Amino acid sequence: MAEDLISGRLRRRIRRDFPDTDAARGIVGALRILAVELEDSGQSTERLLTAAVLIAAGDVERFRRAIRLARTDWRDLLMAGGLGDDFERVLDEELGPR
Numbered sequence: 422m423a424e425d426l427i428s429g430r431l432r433r434r435i436r437r438d439f440p441d442t443d444a445a446r447g448i449v450g451a452l453r454i455l456a457v458e459l460e461d462s463g464q465s466t467e468r469l470l471t472a473a474v475l476i477a478a479g480d481v482e483r484f485r486r487a488i489r490l491a492r493t494d495w496r497d498l499l500m501a502g503g504l505g506d507d508f509e510r511v512l513d514e515e516l517g518p519r
Contacts, residue, residue, distance in 0.1 A: 426456040426466040430516040431474065438479040448474070448484060455491055462495050469495060471512060472502025 427449060435452075439445040452470045459469050473491055476498070477484035491498040499505050504512070513519075 427452055427470060428467050428516070428519075430519065431467060431471055434471070434474055434516050438474060438477065439481070444481055447481075448477075451484070451488055455488060459491065459495055464495065464499070465508075468504050468508050468512065469498065471516060472498045472504045475502045475504070475515060 431452075432449070435445050435448050439448050452473065455473065456466050456470060460466070462469065469491065473484060473487040476487035476490075487498065487502070490501060496505075499508070
């Protein structure tokens, strides 16, 4: 189920930011788990997961910190990832059009 929650455009961004296949696979796996953990937030899954990827900026350790932040308070994750306000525009800018 959670696998389908990672959009195609977010997968493309992950491959771009994490060119190492194993790292990208690990990022996707962690995002699947996070999607399930945050499904009760009432927020767009793509928005939440993208925030973690944007915070990471291609760095696995930064990604781990973003996941910890998400588990502490998903609202802080969105703000730190630049997806607090006007997030649909930011998603399109960062991931490309749907």
